[in-house]
Amino acid sequence: MDARSAPASIEQLLDRMLQISDDLPKRLKQCADYVATNPDRVAVSTVAEMAEGAGVQPSAFMRFCQVLGFSGYSQMQRLFRESYAQNWPDYATRLEKLRESGAGRPSALLAEFVEAGRLSLENLAKTIDPQVLDSAIKALAEAHMVHIVGLRRAFSVASYLAYAFEKMNVPTMLHDSVGMLDSRHAIRADDAVIAITFAPYTPETVKLAETAHHAGADVVGITDSLASPLRPVTTQILTVSEADFGDFRSLSATLSLAVTLVVAVGTEMRARENGISLLRSDDK
Amino acid sequence: MDARSAPASIEQLLDRMLQISDDLPKRLKQCADYVATNPDRVAVSTVAEMAEGAGVQPSAFMRFCQVLGFSGYSQMQRLFRESYAQNWPDYATRLEKLRESGAGRPSALLAEFVEAGRLSLENLAKTIDPQVLDSAIKALAEAHMVHIVGLRRAFSVASYLAYAFEKMNVPTMLHDSVGMLDSRHAIRADDAVIAITFAPYTPETVKLAETAHHAGADVVGITDSLASPLRPVTTQILTVSEADFGDFRSLSATLSLAVTLVVAVGTEMRARENGISLLRSDDK
DNA sequence: GCGCCTTTGGAATAAAAATTCTACCATGGT
DNA sequence: ACCATGGTAGAATTTTTATTCCAAAGGCGC
Numbered sequence: 083m084d085a086r087s088a089p090a091s092i093e094q095l096l097d098r099m100l101q102i103s104d105d106l107p108k109r110l111k112q113c114a115d116y117v118a119t120n121p122d123r124v125a126v127s128t129v130a131e132m133a134e135g136a137g138v139q140p141s142a143f144m145r146f147c148q149v150l151g152f153s154g155y156s157q158m159q160r161l162f163r164e165s166y167a168q169n170w171p172d173y174a175t176r177l178e179k180l181r182e183s184g185a186g187r188p189s190a191l192l193a194e195f196v197e198a199g200r201l202s203l204e205n206l207a208k209t210i211d212p213q214v215l216d217s218a219i220k221a222l223a224e225a226h227m228v229h230i231v232g233l234r235r236a237f238s239v240a241s242y243l244a245y246a247f248e249k250m251n252v253p254t255m256l257h258d259s260v261g262m263l264d265s266r267h268a269i270r271a272d273d274a275v276i277a278i279t280f281a282p283y284t285p286e287t288v289k290l291a292e293t294a295h296h297a298g299a300d301v302v303g304i305t306d307s308l309a310s311p312l313r314p315v316t317t318q319i320l321t322v323s324e325a326d327f328g329d330f331r332s333l334s335a336t337l338s339l340a341v342t343l344v345v346a347v348g349t350e351m352r353a354r355e356n357g358i359s360l361l362r363s364d365d366k
Numbered sequence: 367m368d369a370r371s372a373p374a375s376i377e378q379l380l381d382r383m384l385q386i387s388d389d390l391p392k393r394l395k396q397c398a399d400y401v402a403t404n405p406d407r408v409a410v411s412t413v414a415e416m417a418e419g420a421g422v423q424p425s426a427f428m429r430f431c432q433v434l435g436f437s438g439y440s441q442m443q444r445l446f447r448e449s450y451a452q453n454w455p456d457y458a459t460r461l462e463k464l465r466e467s468g469a470g471r472p473s474a475l476l477a478e479f480v481e482a483g484r485l486s487l488e489n490l491a492k493t494i495d496p497q498v499l500d501s502a503i504k505a506l507a508e509a510h511m512v513h514i515v516g517l518r519r520a521f522s523v524a525s526y527l528a529y530a531f532e533k534m535n536v537p538t539m540l541h542d543s544v545g546m547l548d549s550r551h552a553i554r555a556d557d558a559v560i561a562i563t564f565a566p567y568t569p570e571t572v573k574l575a576e577t578a579h580h581a582g583a584d585v586v587g588i589t590d591s592l593a594s595p596l597r598p599v600t601t602q603i604l605t606v607s608e609a610d611f612g613d614f615r616s617l618s619a620t621l622s623l624a625v626t627l628v629v630a631v632g633t634e635m636r637a638r639e640n641g642i643s644l645l646r647s648d649d650k
Numbered sequence: 651g652c653g654c655c656t657t658t659g660g661a662a663t664a665a666a667a668a669t670t671c672t673a674c675c676a677t678g679g680t
Numbered sequence: 681a682c683c684a685t686g687g688t689a690g691a692a693t694t695t696t697t698a699t700t701c702c703a704a705a706g707g708c709g710c
Contacts, residue, residue: 330530337618
């Protein structure tokens, strides 16, 4: 139980705590218990707050951190904070470096994109709110027709959605810029729209979402920031932040979200034909 | 700019930000954008860190908080810290939760697709042969025109490739089934083709690849199995096995491969304009 | 082109928090 | 019962962080 090595991850830390917690003095054990049951508090609390929560003095909590191998509370807290904030590296500069150094062999590039995709997926799992997802699916499953709009970079997502919905026998209409002026009026109040756009946001997509919203249709937005112009004109908004690589992103997370929507809506519609719903509407 | 009312929830705050963000001074708008895209950072960062992230001085960020109606950064941070508890857990725990809490519900589906995507990505990194990748990129970079064909499910990949190549100023032509019979003859011997198809393979795609191959063009195939009908008619073949869940797959890995191709070809073409190549052609 | 008002950067100040220190207390051994 | 060991509380100190202030820069209408 020497203090030379600080845990490098939260898992390690919890392991360590479990190991030593038996032969820990009373107060320190209180700290261990409190941290074990409220690990989420560490990142956003001061020592004083943690100490109070554990029912000990700040100095006792301090000693607890040191027993664990940290120099103090701050160092331990850093661990928790880093694991929370999605701290993906700056891929734009990494890409530049790869280019300049000439070490930009394609396989290295591929590795970077794979890594970026992995992070994006993890982040998706962390940030999606199940309730919003449920509500989006409900809206889509109840619609007479699902309109899909996504241009430029988002077009591949839109086309995937359109294809997959079609496969699931969900009535679908894919909008593109060519015929958009006409098709805009095809959206009725009992329809639903999926609008997809990322920064820099495509005005056409936003405009169509707006029109649909005013017409009384449900609008599900898929976008990359809470400040998206899509926000005010959607009934449900799903934010997906992809790790981007300069001007490019691989859309891994967005596509995963898309396929989830399709399958969930498809099964929900079948369930409804049999008079049941998979979405909980009754319980809290 | 009345500062009388501090937002009482994050939603209110975002609404407020959206309202005023248009007539905000430059630096303050930077703050707004940064907060909107990284709302989760607020809970665990200091003003100094936030300011650096937004590319402004701490004092500017301070003013931003006050414009929003808070007394200062601390008050705004409190808001974020209070709502923090829900979405703290790290990826593994969160995924577990999604799976269990919503067995049969959309969030469980999302968990499955996220996991499937991760597996696919991992697998992609392992199975792609760097030499084949290099050679595919070489072929594409040397082509006068890159033709892209992918239908049905593969169409979203094809459209992404077309969009991204366009962005990189690589001459590109996206083929679809509508005009295909004509465009088939547009492929010349010094062109290259990217053909994408997955089981059950689309005959049109294979046929176009075949024609191009006979015409002497390089054909890069993206497919899902070594037994793909694309194999005999391609000069380079890249196999991507997506882990599927049910009948659906999210194409995470395929899109990552696609974006790699685009960036690599783009940089390679620029490098060639300067008389150098990033691909090793001499050494083993 | 001049002056006023707004915005900005950076240093100065104040507040809060972390960390250490020291005296005091409990426990276990002789 | 006394001493030694180790633990604890609370105050003192140091460090970090938030916040304010002011001078300089920038923009806009006149």
